[in-house]
Amino acid sequence: MVKTSYMRLKGSQQLRQRLLLSTLSATPVLIEDIRADDTWPGLRPHEVSLLRLLEKISDDCVVEINETGTKLKYKPGVLIGGRHLVHDCGLSRSIGYFLEPLIVLGLFGKKPLLIRLKGITNDSKDPCVDTFRSTTLPMLKRFGVPSEGLELKIESRGSPPQGGGEVVLAVPIIQNSLSSVTWVDEGMVKRIRGVTFSTRVSSQFENTMIHAARGIFNRLLPDVHISTDHKAGLQAGKSPGYGISLVAETTSGCFISADTAVSYARGEDTDALEDEERKELMPPGDIGEQIASILLGEIEQGGVVxxxxxxxxxxxxxxxxxxxxxxxxxxxxxxxxxxxxxxxxxxxxxxxxxxxxxxxxxxxxxxxxxxxxxxxxxx
The missing domain is CATH 3.30.1370 (Ribosomal Protein S8; Chain: A, domain 1)
Incomplete structure (x- = not known):
């Protein structure tokens, strides 16, 4: 039997990236000292969930975690992809955390990927599902990914802490390899598009965010359109929340995005907060202005992304x-x-x-x- 040689790594930082690159390059990894000195040592629920997701989309992948969760052995398998897959992303990170590795891995599978992800669709930690739909997927097309079969449908939204959102991601396979790019012209901003969302709060919150964001953008360019996506009933998930995702499209076809969401903190985030503080959420007007300013800052940096x-x-x-x-x-x-x-x-x-x-x-x-x-x- 051939002995597997593992690349040895330490610590919990960039774990998602390490697992993604390990899978793509077929390099087994051994990661030690994962939060060994923390009060709660070892892997977090979202990291374990990501490992389970990798098992779902690949064949013959081996995951070994020690009792304390501070040591992980991961031997990647063959990427299969497949249809009608379902994965519950849990509530410790949003669906955005899982989408980035999934989109890349899906391209190199045996079959096209069609997967339903459940959990939190919009939060302030990870890029929200709207940003993936408006910015990340168009970016893949630059590298020769076919636009047919590449889509992200938002079926219901979920805000922290209880989630309840669902999205369906479809990723086609590439026939051979990606295409190399020369992408150095960021162009000038020609229009701004965006979408606001609200779950289990008044739809008026969205109008306030739009009005505040437009107040900043309309001084600079006329073509600004921000749509609303107010969800009610089962499509609104289980927790109140609201937020906004904005995209600036340039004359050279670049998409620059910024997004944020506001909701009540998750369980582990609220320990330090008193009940009084916990009830105070950022007003929608401030959110609109803040995210418009963040987007202008991203545009000012002058990159193609x-x-x-x-x-x-x-x-x-x-x-x-x-x-x-x-x-x-x-x-x-x-x-x-x-x-x-x-x-x-x-x-x-x-x-x-x-x-x-x-x-x-x-x-x-x-x-x-x-x-x-x-x-x-x-x-």
């Missing part, structure tokens, strides 16, 4: 054929820098990073690792 999408952009470039990909981003986020390190460790792809002082942006170039979809059926 916003800071939350930098890591995914680099990963897609690294997975491209052995050809040069070149992209422009604003200031590198800490998460994106970690992603670059992990891409180097797992895929052996190094980026050339060159600041562009004139625009205060950064241009990154790399030669892709040429990952092919080997598990697809050959007709």
């Amino acid at each position: 916003d800071s939350t999408h930098q890591g995914l952009l680099f990963l897609l470039c690294a997975l491209c054929p052995q050809d040069v990909s070149k992209v422009r981003v604003g200031k590198l986020s800490p998460c994106a820098i970690e992603t670059l390190r992990h891409i180097r460790d797992f895929l052996g792809v190094k980026f050339v990073i060159k600041p562009d002082p004139a625009t205060e942006t950064v241009i990154l170039k790399c030669v892709g690792c040429g990952l092919k979809n080997l598990s697809r059926k050959i007709s």
